[in-house]
Amino acid sequence: MPATPAWPPKSAPRLFVEEELGQGRTFALEGSHAHYLGKVMRVREGDTIIVCDNITGEWAARVGQVDKRRVDVTVTERLREREEVPDLWLCPALLKKDRFDLVLEKATELGVARIQPVVTRRCVADKLNLDRARTITTEAAEQCARTALPELGEPVKLEALLRDWPQDRALLFADEQGGEAAADAFTVHSGPAALLIGPEGGFDDAEREAIRAHPQARAITLGPRILRGETAAIAALSVWMATAGDWS
Structure with missing residues (x-):
């Protein structure tokens, strides 16, 4: 039996974003984030990325439309709570x-x-x-x-x-x-x-x-x-x- 692929994929791009994240929220990534995703990582519609907001934790998100200066994403599920770091x-x-x-x-x-x-x-x-x-x-x-x-x-x-x-x-x-x-x-x-x-x-x-x-x-x-x-x-x-x- 083939092994179950890791979810989300370990190769998924990972970014901190300014927007507060939540299940089902949709927003656009622009500027350096859009360049990184579109030009460097070459994401396509339907791909999964990982996003963090420094508030609610780490989430998986689905890539929507990808343009030269904008990448639309929809948050799909929370992967981890925001960690507690030593003081x-x-x-x-x-x-x-x-x-x-x-x-x-x-x-x-x-x-x-x-x-x-x-x-x-x-x-x-x-x-x-x-x-x-x-x-x-x-x-x-x-x-x-x-x-x-x-x-x-x-x-x-x-x-x-x-x-x-x-x-x-x-x-x-x-x-x-x-x-x-x-x-x-x-x-x-x-x-x-x-x-x-x-x-x-x-x-x-x-x-x-x-x-x-x-x-x-x-x-x-x-x-x-x-x-x-x-x-x-x-x-x-x-x-x-x-x-x-x-x-x-």
Whole structure:
């Protein structure tokens, strides 16, 4: 007996859309979505795609009319509810564009709930194109089958981050001068929590002193080697997800 084909097909294109989804709803995809579906994936009328709205979850949808600049779709069935992600924020210092792009992409794949960029004294950048950043996180979420997009904050200076920090959230900052072993700290401070990662060159002495003086802050170490900012962010998130997150 032949095997039953997977439903929906694993090859079905997957997109986040702005419309709130529901059984039987019909809407049009235009712009980059229409180009992706029509020109890149070459969908045809009757094909199935997967759509998410960051509100209700993940749905299968049937493709209707396909034009050069528009693709009509009808929602047919819900596949998954919107996922509950661990209550973990990533607060990475801004890096060079390509390196920070990697942080945005991998943080999304690893399941972080919020990305809050930080500007420190040794940052090589002090601005972030939020529209471009959201495109990167959205595409990463589509690729890894997330049903919830990470929140993305505008960059804030370190002083403002510390001043306005919520009292109920642990601030675990990677300090190259040492601290509690990351895995041990993550087991104790499993959430709500946030990881603070420094820039190229690390925090300066005054910043480090201010962070350590904060009542919610806990210094952690990520091992005996000095890591790049993007490596530290990815490594810390991986250890947190394995010890306190949703990998178990």
